Amino acid sequence: MTHSEQTYNQIAGQRVSRLEAISDGVFAIALTLLVLDIKVPVSETIKTESALFDSLCALMPKFLGYFLSFMTLGIFWTGHTTQFIYIDKSDRRLNWICLFFLLFVSVLPFTTAFLSEHIHFKLAIGVYWLNIFLLGVTIYLQWAHAYRHGFLSGSKEAIETANKVIRKRVIIAQTLYGFGALLCFISTYVSIVFIILVQLNYALALFSARRKR
Amino acid sequence: MTHSEQTYNQIAGQRVSRLEAISDGVFAIALTLLVLDIKVPVSETIKTESALFDSLCALMPKFLGYFLSFMTLGIFWTGHTTQFIYIDKSDRRLNWICLFFLLFVSVLPFTTAFLSEHIHFKLAIGVYWLNIFLLGVTIYLQWAHAYRHGFLSGSKEAIETANKVIRKRVIIAQTLYGFGALLCFISTYVSIVFIILVQLNYALALFSARRKR
Amino acid sequence: MTHSEQTYNQIAGQRVSRLEAISDGVFAIALTLLVLDIKVPVSETIKTESALFDSLCALMPKFLGYFLSFMTLGIFWTGHTTQFIYIDKSDRRLNWICLFFLLFVSVLPFTTAFLSEHIHFKLAIGVYWLNIFLLGVTIYLQWAHAYRHGFLSGSKEAIETANKVIRKRVIIAQTLYGFGALLCFISTYVSIVFIILVQLNYALALFSARRKR
């Protein structure tokens, strides 16, 4: 690799605003991807209100899958925006860490659908967990890289606080997800219920909300 | 839940610009989703101009469904942008209210298609109304939360005026939609025509436009 | 309609940046919509290089349709961005004019595919022309409304120049498209070739480019 290419690598990937824009674009598509899978039941076969109701109920697993995927993506999107409150510089490595994060974002609708279709198989939980794990790894690396290279803005104190809570958050969440995935050796249903509860908690902050009042 | 996680919740979800970006992305996709459903009639079966015309007419319900979905999404998108003239701060709860709003946005093309396919069933109107109702609830909560926590910018007076008209608008609109949905116990066609008229009025502001001249 | 709703209409739809964002989102989707239609030929039926070449040639009409749709959308997107160099205020009516413009944008991939599938029928040209005509009407109204209500920024002189060239451009282009559409009464192929030449000229500015040198 020549000198000039190293220089290219030095100037490439510095636009934080573009990173945010492409991320929002990919997230917006991933958020809506599973809706494409929910097909309206055709009218010829349906003659009564209760038949229509049954056809709607038959779609419930797809709606649940969509909801689950939306929640998970919402959690990681919120995590992504939270990091970018602080990140205001970038280099090509941060650029590519973020792109790999987006790779796992766009695959999540597939792994969620795979899980909801094959919920009684350990492999489906393993694949779903792997996806969430890789999202966790890349979002952690993104922050760690930005922190190490001084790409963060804000007061020293604010950065240190953010650094502590953001890292801790990812590690605790991933520990819970990993524990949930291991529960599949008892029962896949126990496993998935545990993971969904963890996600609901992160989305709705139920416990902390209750505490505050 | 540990102290550090409460702190994470305190720093998370503060980027208003990102909330606007993801919203525009999800809306752009939802706006175009029903177009994907309109398939070009294949050429082999069509031999004459009038056969082509008939095949185009057969697509009319899909075009109407698309138009209806576009109008409704346009109304809520306009409402969303109107609130964000004022909202210039956010916290993670506003973040999640907005994400749930987007969840109902991206489901709207489905419920609209469901309605246009099963227009003679009360259940289809009920599902469609529920979607619009949940959009109304979340957009109302979004404003109420932002108002209560002082996330609004502008003069005291401008905020108070906006607060009054935005809340009133949602409540009146939802009352009309609810009334329209109840009309399905008379006739589903009466119900849907009433709802479409309400939406046309909100989109085109026909009455207020006429008045002003 | 009550007083408070008129006030809502007065505060609604003022965010130019959001209008630009939703427009770019809808355009980005419309630009890529026809790619979804181009399916990779399956491998089992294809045994030789020349069979693969034939299968690729069989896709040519779809590629041409995609190219045509991309060009047309590119022309109107450029027109849209050109207007928004000047437009820096908005009201709810401009908001809705722009949304209707986007409605016709997102339908264009359909009408283009309809045309390329039924190129020998006058009706297909009529539908395609109607779409382009409605795009022209809404983009013209958008400018006229912004001009009339003083939503334009820049020096008096710059605005007047822009006003003249933008209006003239739309009118000349629409006249050419209308003339091209009428040619279908001679031959649909003559008609479509003429329209494509007009579009290529607008996209590539061939004539003006030649002149300048």
Added chain:
Amino acid sequence: MTHSEQTYNQIAGQRVSRLEAISDGVFAIALTLLVLDIKVPVSETIKTESALFDSLCALMPKFLGYFLSFMTLGIFWTGHTTQFIYIDKSDRRLNWICLFFLLFVSVLPFTTAFLSEHIHFKLAIGVYWLNIFLLGVTIYLQWAHAYRHGFLSGSKEAIETANKVIRKRVIIAQTLYGFGALLCFISTYVSIVFIILVQLNYALALFSARRKR
């Protein structure tokens, strides 16, 4: 072509921010397009963990195709953002060069899928190479045009350095891709492995990363 139209061409296409927005939108869609192709295997036919594992393995070529397309688009997106660190003005010609670049961006998922489906045919490699070549040509022209017309911001020195490394980068990369494509006359597998290695190197900057430590 009249004088006023030349003037339209002079005012058209000047919004760099809109060019970036539409580019991010098209890239976000192109990045996720091949995910739509990966369908969840249906549950009825799958009775055991190992059958599910086999069905997942059967999807591997699609995952690899998706990964390859993501990498290539990531490389060109990074290149695009890198140029737009400097480009801060535009004219309608730059506008259209960028739009043609986006045309080739949105076609890349197709050519990648075409390649992964017909990997043993020289034609598939030729088509894939042609796409990458056209991406290279348009991104090079974009820079050259912006450089020649003084659309770049920054110190004279920074611009000259950027100019050198950006041009060199495209030329070296395209030489390597072209060489890789020619290898298909030995073996299509050698050819594709070579091209993938080149792309991995550009994405991960493996060599330069190793050097720096």
